[in-house]
Amino acid sequence: MIIVYEYMANGTSADHIYKKSGxxxxxxxxxxxxxxxxxxxxxxxxxxxxxxxxxVIHRDVKSSNILLDENWEPRISDFGFV
Incomplete structure (x- = not known):
């Protein structure tokens, strides 16, 4: 199985809340x-x-699983498919 994500230019919301990236x-x-x-x-x-x-129940909602596109629109990621 392969999961492909769209590129999110602004990273995760955790990057901006906790200042993890440069x-x-x-x-x-x-x-x-x-x-x-x-x-x-x-x-x-x-x-x-x-x-x-x-x-679909997402059971792992957290700031690092919220991706932000170039317009700061959020996308929910990491559904934990096994």
């Missing part, structure tokens, strides 16, 4: 709120709105 920048409270809302919408979609009979 290219991290300060996130304003407005940016943080938009990221939280985006993650909430993504989780709601996975848990209820996929349009199929099966639901």
């Amino acid at each position: 290219n991290s920048c300060f996130l304003s409270w407005e940016q943080r709120l938009k990221i939280c809302i985006g993650v909430g919408r993504g989780l709601e979609y996975l848990h209820t709105g996929t349009g199929i009979n099966e639901i």
Whole structure:
């Protein structure tokens, strides 16, 4: 099995919250709120709105599993498929 992720130019939200990487920048409270809302919408979609009979429960939501694209839009990653 292979899992392919889209490149996320701004890394993870953990990089910016905890300043782990050299290219991290300060996130304003407005940016943080938009990221939280985006993650909430993504989780709601996975848990209820996929349009199929099966639901997806992400059991490992944390800042290092939230990827940020070039527009600071969050993407949920690391579903732990085995």
